[in-house]
Structure formats: C-alpha cells, structure tokens
Amino acid sequence: MQSNFDQASCAIELKHMTKAFGDFKANNDINLKIKKGQIHALLGENGAGKSTMMNVLSGLYQPTSGDVFVNGEKVAMTSSKDANNLGIGMVHQHFMLVDDFTVIENIVLGAEPTKAAGILNLKQARQKIMDLSEKYHLEIDPDAKVRDISVGMQQRVEILKLLYRDANILIFDEPTAVLTPSEITELMAIMKEMVQEGKSIILITHKLDEIKEVADECTVIRRGQIIGSVLVKNSSEQQLADMMVGREVSFKTDKTKSKPGEAVLKIENLSVKDSQKVERVKNLSFNVRAGEVLGIAGVDGNGQSELVQAISGLEKSSSGSITLDNQNITNLKVRKVTEAGLGHIPEDRQRFGLILPMTVSENIALQSYYCKPDSAHGVLKYNYMNEHARHLIEQFDIRTSSEKSETGALSGGNQQKVIIAREVERNPKLLIAANPTRGLDVGAIEYIHKRLVDQRDKGNGVLLVSFSLDEILNVSDRILVMHNGENMGIVEASRTSEQELGLMMAGTPLDKIKKSKRKVADK
Structure with missing residues (x-):
C-alpha cells in the first residue's frame, strides 16, 4: 500500500x-x-x-x-x-x-x-x-x-x-x-x-x-x-x-594583481545605431590595456551588444574610431578585424559563433581554415584539423563522442566550450568575452574564468561583458558601467561594491556618487 x-x-x-x-x-x-x-x-x-x-x-x-x-x-x-x-x-x-x-x-x-x-x-x-x-x-x-x-x-x-x-x-x-x-x-x-x-x-x-x-x-x-x-x-x-x-569547487577566481601595459584597444567617441537607426552607443570612449581584464557592467539593452558588434565588425559605427593593437579597425570586415588580433566569444553562440550542422572539428577551424596548417593550395587538411580538434576537446573538456560529431548535437554548454577553445587557442591580442559562462555549470565557469585570467597574464587584453555582477567583480580588474549607451564611469574592481555599481547601472554617473559620498563624510 x-x-x-x-x-x-x-x-x-x-x-x-x-x-x-x-x-x-x-x-x-x-x-x-x-x-x-x-x-x-x-x-x-x-x-x-x-x-x-x-x-x-x-x-x-x-x-x-x-x-x-x-x-x-x-x-x-x-x-x-x-x-x-x-x-x-x-x-x-x-x-x-x-x-x-x-x-x-x-x-x-x-x-x-x-x-x-x-x-x-x-x-x-x-x-x-x-x-x-x-x-x-x-x-x-x-x-x-x-x-x-x-x-x-x-x-x-x-x-x-x-x-x-x-x-x-x-x-x-x-x-x-x-x-x-x-x-x-x-x-x-x-x-x-x-x-x-x-x-x-x-x-x-x-x-x-x-x-x-x-x-x-x-x-x-x-x-x-x-x-x-x-x-x-x-x-x-x-x-x-x-x-x-565531484570535487571541491572554488567560487572565487584565483588571480594575482594585474600588471597592465599599453592600451591594446582604444575606443574614441564611438557611436553605434541599431537596425532601426536608434543610437545605442553614444559618444563612448575607453581603453583596454594589455595585461588586464576590463569588465563592462550594465542592465541588458544598454548598448553592450551594439558595442561588441561594432568592435568585432558585425555592426557599423556611425562615428568615432576603434583602434586594435595600433591598427584602425573601424568598420572593417570581420575577417580583417580577426586578423588584426581579435578573439570573440559572442553572446549568441548559435547565431554568431557556430555553424551547427558542421562538425566540431570544422567549427574549431572556422577562423583559420583558409590558411596553413588547416589547408594548403585551397584544399582543407582534415587529418590536421581533426587531430587539432581532438587536442582541444581534451584540453577544454568538451563532452562529445567525436570531433566529427555534428556541433548542433552537443549540449549548449559544450557548444560554448567549442567557441572558447577556438578563440582562446588563437592567443588574440584582445579577447572579447560576451557573457562567456551563460548556461555553463559551476565547474566549467571556474575553468573559463581561469582561462580569461590566463589570457590577461600572457599580456593580452580581455574585454568581459556580463550581466552577472558576481562574474564582473570576480574576474575584472577594472569595471566600466554602461547606461543608455553612455559611460557612467570606470572603477577598480577591488575598490567598488555591488551597491555602487547598481547606482551607476541605474543611471547615476560616478562623479555624482563620489560627490554624494563626500557630502556624507563632511557631515
């Protein structure tokens, strides 16, 4: 019973x-x-x-x-x-x-x-x-x-x-x-x-x-x-x-203090309009230095997506300039931007990051298939591509039965790992990571955060865009807050708080927050 x-x-x-x-x-x-x-x-x-x-x-x-x-x-x-x-x-x-x-x-x-x-x-x-x-x-x-x-x-x-x-x-x-x-x-x-x-x-x-x-x-x-x-x-x-x-997981990214060098990315007075001709990025200026992670915080829909698309060549800017590793890449095509030293982990992996009917091996080769060693005289070298893919599958713990498996058959998290493996392996001068851990488990998040910090420690710049304040505070060295397409201010990650970032995300510029704090202190 x-x-x-x-x-x-x-x-x-x-x-x-x-x-x-x-x-x-x-x-x-x-x-x-x-x-x-x-x-x-x-x-x-x-x-x-x-x-x-x-x-x-x-x-x-x-x-x-x-x-x-x-x-x-x-x-x-x-x-x-x-x-x-x-x-x-x-x-x-x-x-x-x-x-x-x-x-x-x-x-x-x-x-x-x-x-x-x-x-x-x-x-x-x-x-x-x-x-x-x-x-x-x-x-x-x-x-x-x-x-x-x-x-x-x-x-x-x-x-x-x-x-x-x-x-x-x-x-x-x-x-x-x-x-x-x-x-x-x-x-x-x-x-x-x-x-x-x-x-x-x-x-x-x-x-x-x-x-x-x-x-x-x-x-x-x-x-x-x-x-x-x-x-x-x-x-x-x-x-x-x-x-x-199956093991103890750390929620805090282990990293040393950054040692930033010269600016690897310079954004000057950049404005970007969306498909409806509405200005989403407004006269934005900032830089990302070699050897640092710059996080961009903000509520979704405040220009972050359009900013990333403009830098990566997916969207045209209406004014301003974008300089990557001393090269003007403003409004260049995606391949030219990539060849200039950009790696891009897009926020929409299926729309911008992968071709789902293609194999894992082919997707890993998407950024390099047209040149050696992936091809010779216009002919793809599948033996090399497959061997390289197997190496990355093991290194990045991509759960798939074979490098020849269709990428669309992988779980969402493993599709994301394919992109991260491809982009990080190229060791780009600047790596843009747009919500890189969306849909990933805590073990994978721990691993991805470590890889972003590794890129920083190699002397490359990392631009991290995330809607998770925990992720922004955990991984970033500096944080820029966007509201309504504008720069509300840049703060040191170790010297700010969720409360301060929240005020900026709601539209209060950093200088006003500081003035308010000074008034309270004076009283």
Whole structure:
C-alpha cells in the first residue's frame, strides 16, 4: 500500500530508464521521482544528460529501456503530442518559436481552435491566452511578430504555449540563461505561484542561488547517472556544487594583481545605431590595456551588444574610431578585424559563433581554415584539423563522442566550450568575452574564468561583458558601467561594491556618487 501511495503522489517517475545513442549511454539506469506540487531542480555538468532525460519526458526521445510513469500510470510516449495530452510541456533552452508568426499564432500552433469547416478561430484563442496572461502576470503583445519582441517576452510566449495546452507538469530547461535580473525575479515568482496551484515543475539550471530560491528537492546527475537527491533547504550552494562536479569547487577566481601595459584597444567617441537607426552607443570612449581584464557592467539593452558588434565588425559605427593593437579597425570586415588580433566569444553562440550542422572539428577551424596548417593550395587538411580538434576537446573538456560529431548535437554548454577553445587557442591580442559562462555549470565557469585570467597574464587584453555582477567583480580588474549607451564611469574592481555599481547601472554617473559620498563624510 505504501508503494502505491508513493507512486500516486508522483507527477513523474522514471524506473531504470536508459537512453543510448549507439554505444553511448546519455542516460544510464535512471531512477527518479518528481512529486506533485513541487519544484524539483535537476543539476549537472554540461553534457551530463539532463536535457536528454527531459526530452524523453517531453516525448521527443523514446527510452532505450526502462519505464516512465505519469501520475502513477505507466505510459509510452512516441511524440511531443503524447506528452501534451498527458499534461507535460517543456520550455526549451533555445526557444521553439517561428519568427515570422505573431505571438498568438505561435501560442496556438499545433493546437489551433477552429470553427465549422476547419476555419481558424483566433478570437476564441485570444480570450483564453489573455486570461492566462493576466492570471500569471505574463505580459505579452499578442499581435507582435516574435522577431520584434524581447527575449524575456519570447520566454513568456513559450510558457503561455504550455498553459494554453493545460500543462500541469512543466519542464524549464535553463530558463534564466538569457534573462535580465528583473525578469529572473519575475519568473521565480511565477513558478512559485504555479506550484501553489498544484502544478509540478522540473527546473534545469546551473544557477545554485536560483535552486536555493525556489526548489524543494534537487537531483544531481553526473555523466548520465544520478548521484543522489537532496532536500534543498538542508543543503548549501557549496555542497550542491561539490556534489555536481565531484570535487571541491572554488567560487572565487584565483588571480594575482594585474600588471597592465599599453592600451591594446582604444575606443574614441564611438557611436553605434541599431537596425532601426536608434543610437545605442553614444559618444563612448575607453581603453583596454594589455595585461588586464576590463569588465563592462550594465542592465541588458544598454548598448553592450551594439558595442561588441561594432568592435568585432558585425555592426557599423556611425562615428568615432576603434583602434586594435595600433591598427584602425573601424568598420572593417570581420575577417580583417580577426586578423588584426581579435578573439570573440559572442553572446549568441548559435547565431554568431557556430555553424551547427558542421562538425566540431570544422567549427574549431572556422577562423583559420583558409590558411596553413588547416589547408594548403585551397584544399582543407582534415587529418590536421581533426587531430587539432581532438587536442582541444581534451584540453577544454568538451563532452562529445567525436570531433566529427555534428556541433548542433552537443549540449549548449559544450557548444560554448567549442567557441572558447577556438578563440582562446588563437592567443588574440584582445579577447572579447560576451557573457562567456551563460548556461555553463559551476565547474566549467571556474575553468573559463581561469582561462580569461590566463589570457590577461600572457599580456593580452580581455574585454568581459556580463550581466552577472558576481562574474564582473570576480574576474575584472577594472569595471566600466554602461547606461543608455553612455559611460557612467570606470572603477577598480577591488575598490567598488555591488551597491555602487547598481547606482551607476541605474543611471547615476560616478562623479555624482563620489560627490554624494563626500557630502556624507563632511557631515
């Protein structure tokens, strides 16, 4: 009787579930229980098998062996439609939306309400969607094209897709990876509200503070196998991190004091407009010196992306100049900028960093395929490329079965490692790292931070753009704060605080903050 009660109290149960791809077992003999009305976090390194497990639960994959139970009943799901019918929905790390469709068209896609003769009835759908939007505080513009809305609103659309289909078991795969701090706070509140109504949530995240904030239980998976499950309230962030990686993890980057040299990057009076001709970077000036990490802090959408794109050649500047290693690279093409000594870890790895259908080896060679030793007389030397890729796969701990694997088949974190390996290996004069640890586990974050500091210690410049203040303060030597496309001031990382940076991020220039401090001190 106790066993039946336990099973009935579970929203999801996996029994001895294995999912293999050829000889590789992405999930190996998984036993997992997700209780009803709780938030259950799933924690693991990149490539540990978390997303594979969730793809089994959402019907995208079928298990090689083992059983799946939903609400106490054994089920066999052969498609996502089967999962939807069972009340299971998943918000994927990379959103499954059609850019040219409106918000409302995306939400009803695949579950379209119809009138007689199969005529689409969007009016009926609109009412239900707007009711759900109001109930869960998921503000949307139903008639906007998806390509024209923010990332935060795109995520709301994905959540509404599930609620529109009456999902009671919701899977969130790295839901905060591309959100601003305020959007993250908003999402956490929505999750709590959902479980209070009896819904069950599986949360995949690498952010330990988020697990502590909202999760009831946490299961740790390592290399396809479950290590254990713990009650979150009884566990510290350090314990969870150590459990995930299998060793003690340091949250503080070990580095010596920087010894900066001459400026390797000079930005003078730079202005950049976006595709709508709106000025996003406004008369900005600063420099990055050899042997230092300059961090750029700011709320998302304050010109950081446009600045990085202008430096890397992806966007034209409207005025001002960019000098790299004493070469004027203003408005040069991307290859010319790269050859001048720039390495670039882009914030959108899939759009700007990788060609997903190509192999890991080919993606690693993207910056150098046209010259020796990757090619000779216009012919690619695959033997060398593959050997070089194998070396970097081992060095950067890229979890893949082969250098010939399609890059799109890798987890998001391992895709990021491919880019970082390619760019760092080139030893550029200036390395731009735009949110380089987004979606990475704590072990990988520790490693990437060390590689950025290593670049600094080799005498190269590093420009770190991040929306995480912890990351900015931990890795940077100096910090520039951007607000509304302007420079609010530059401070020494060791002599500032989150409070001071927060004021600057909100639009208060550094000189005003200093004046205010002096007035308080005088009193």
